[in-house]
Amino acid sequence: MNISQAALATNVPAKTIRYYEEINLIAPDRGLNGYRSFSDTHIHQLTFLARARALGFSIEDCRSLLALWEDRHRASGDVRQIAQEHLTEIETKIADLSAMRDTLRHLVQTCAGDQRPDCPILNTLSSSD
C-alpha cells in the first residue's frame, strides 16, 4: 500500500504520515523504488493515532499510548493515568474558554454595534479597572 492509499484508508494526510515517520512515531517499510509501503499493522497504528489525536492527546502522549498498546504486558493503570491527566488539562481549558466566552458574550451584548464610536468592548479593554 502506497502512502496515498494509506492516507485514504486512515484519513491521515500523506504529509502528516511522512511527518509521523520523521519523528519516529511509525516506521513503514520501503519498496525497491524507495516508496513507503504500508502493511495492515501500519494502517492500524495510523488509525490509532488519528483517534488519539482527535481526542486531543499530544504527540508525546500518542507515542506513549502506542507503546503501551503494543506492550501486551502493560498495566491498564499506566494508560489510565495518561488519560486522566489529559482529561484534567481539557477541563482546565474548557474552564478558561468558558470564562472568556462569558466575558465576550457580555461585551458583545452590551455593544450597540452601530455607527457610533462609543464601544463598551474597547472601553473594557482600555479601562484601568
Added chain:
Amino acid sequence: MNISQAALATNVPAKTIRYYEEINLIAPDRGLNGYRSFSDTHIHQLTFLARARALGFSIEDCRSLLALWEDRHRASGDVRQIAQEHLTEIETKIADLSAMRDTLRHLVQTCAGDQRPDCPILNTLSSSD
C-alpha cells in the same frame, strides 16, 4: 521608562514586548543609548494588548482592535464584529473540547486502572467501530 519597568507595569514580559515591537504592534521611543523608552501611551497600549490577549484574541485581531481603539471615528460595529467572530470561535472550541471531555471521562471511568493489561481506553482507540 525602560523595558523592565514597562514589563512590571503591564505584566507583559520584556521578551514579549520586544516581539510586539518587532511585528509592529507597538512602537516605543528610543533613548540616546539605544534603550527603548515607554511613555504612558505605550503602557496603555500594552495593557490593552494584555487584556485582549487574555480574552484569547489573536495578534492580528489585537492589531485591528488597537487600530480601532486609536481611531476616534471608528464605528462600534467594526469592533463588535471582531468580538462576535472570536466569540463564535471560542464557542466552537468549547464544544469540541466538551465532546473530548465526555468521551475521555467515560473511558477513564470504565478503565479499571490496575495491573491487568485489559484496558478499555486502548480498546477504544484501536477498535474498528
Added chain:
DNA sequence: CTTGACCTTCCAGTCACTGGAAGCCTTATG
C-alpha cells in the same frame, strides 16, 4: 516515447512567543 499522476527529499512558514549567547551601557561599591 511522452504525458501526467504519484512518489521522494528538503526547505520554509505557521502562531506567539521563549531561551540563550554575545556584547554594549549603567549603576553601585571599593
Added chain:
DNA sequence: CATAAGGCTTCCAGTGACTGGAAGGTCAAG
C-alpha cells in the same frame, strides 16, 4: 578610577504539529 553586577541591545534557534511548495525520480497508460 576600576571593577563587578545587572540591565539593555541584537540575533539565532526552538517550541508543536503540521502544511505548502519546489525540484526531481518513478510508474502506468496511450
